[in-house]
Amino acid sequence: DTGVSQNPRHKITKRGQNVTFRCDPISEHNRLYWYRQTLGQGPEFLTYFQNEAQLEKSRLLSDRFSAERPKGSFSTLEIQRTEQGDSAMYLCASSLAGGFATEAFFGQGTRLTVV
Amino acid sequence: TQLLEQSPQFLSIQEGENLTVYCNSSSVFSSLQWYRQEPGEGPVLLVTVVTGGEVKKLKRLTFQFGDARKDSSLHITAAQPGDTGLYLCAANFGNEKLTFGTGTRLTIIP
Numbered sequence: 504d505t506g507v508s509q510n511p512r513h514k515i516t517k518r519g520q521n522v523t524f525r526c527d528p529i530s531e532h533n534r535l536y537w538y539r540q541t542l543g544q545g546p547e548f549l550t551y552f553q554n555e556a557q558l559e560k561s562r563l564l565s566d567r568f569s570a571e572r573p574k575g576s577f578s579t580l581e582i583q584r585t586e587q588g589d590s591a592m593y594l595c596a597s598s599l600a601g602g603f604a605t606e607a608f609f610g611q612g613t614r615l616t617v618v
Numbered sequence: 619t620q621l622l623e624q625s626p627q628f629l630s631i632q633e634g635e636n637l638t639v640y641c642n643s644s645s646v647f648s649s650l651q652w653y654r655q656e657p658g659e660g661p662v663l664l665v666t667v668v669t670g671g672e673v674k675k676l677k678r679l680t681f682q683f684g685d686a687r688k689d690s691s692l693h694i695t696a697a698q699p700g701d702t703g704l705y706l707c708a709a710n711f712g713n714e715k716l717t718f719g720t721g722t723r724l725t726i727i728p
Binding site: 507509534536538543544545546547548551553558559594596600605606607608609610611612614 | 622624649651653658659660661662663666706708710713714715716717718719720721
C-alpha cells in the first residue's frame with residue numbers, strides 16, 4: 504500500500520495524559536499536512552511541512568500541540584495534557600509541491616477520545 | 619478569513635434520483651477539490667478543478683467550476699446507495715493549504 508498511513512487508528516486516553524500520533528506520507532510527496540475534524544464538520548487545518556520545515560501553524564494549534572517532521576519523511580503530532588475538547592479525528596495528508604494544484608491525499612485518520 | 623459554504627448540509631433522496639451539491643465562497647480560489655468521506659475514514663479525492671468554467675465528469679458525477687472561480691457544483695445522476703457519504707469541497711486560496719467546506723451529508727435510500 505503506497506498511500507498515506509496513520510497510526511494508531513484509534514486512541515482512548517485519560518484527560519491530562521500525553522498522546523503521540525504518527526503519519527507516513529506518500530513517499531515522493533514533500534508536503535505534509537495535519538488537520539483536525541470534529542463530528543459533523545469539515546477538516547480544519549492545523550499545520551503543514553515542506554520537507555522538514557514547518558511552514559505554517561494555525562491558531563487552533565495551542566501550545567499543548569507540537570508537530571515534527573525530523574527527516575522530511577514521517578511526521579508526529581503530540582498533544583500534551585489532553586483535554587476533552589481535544590477529542591476528534593486527526594487527519595494527515597500529503598501532496599507534491601509544484602504539482603497539480605494542491606492535491607492532498609489523506610490517510611485514514613486517528614480517532615482520539617479523551618475521557 | 620476565507621470561508622467555503624456548502625449546501626445543502628443534509629440531503630436524503632431515493633435511489634435513481636438526481637442531485638446537485640453546491641460550494642460557494644466570497645473569495646476567488648486558485649483550485650478546488652471535491653472529496654468523499656465515509657464514517658471513520660479519511661477523505662478520498664474525487665476530482666480537482668483549476669480553470670474557470672471547467673466541467674469534469676467521473677462516471678455519474680459531473681463537477682463544474684464557476685466562471686468567476688468562486689463557486690463549484692457536484693451533480694450526481696441516478697444516485698445509488700453506494701454514493702452515500704459526506705461530500706466535501708476544499709479550496710486553495712493562493713496559499714499552500716486547503717480550506718474545507720462544512721460538508722454535505724448525502725443519504726441514498728434504496
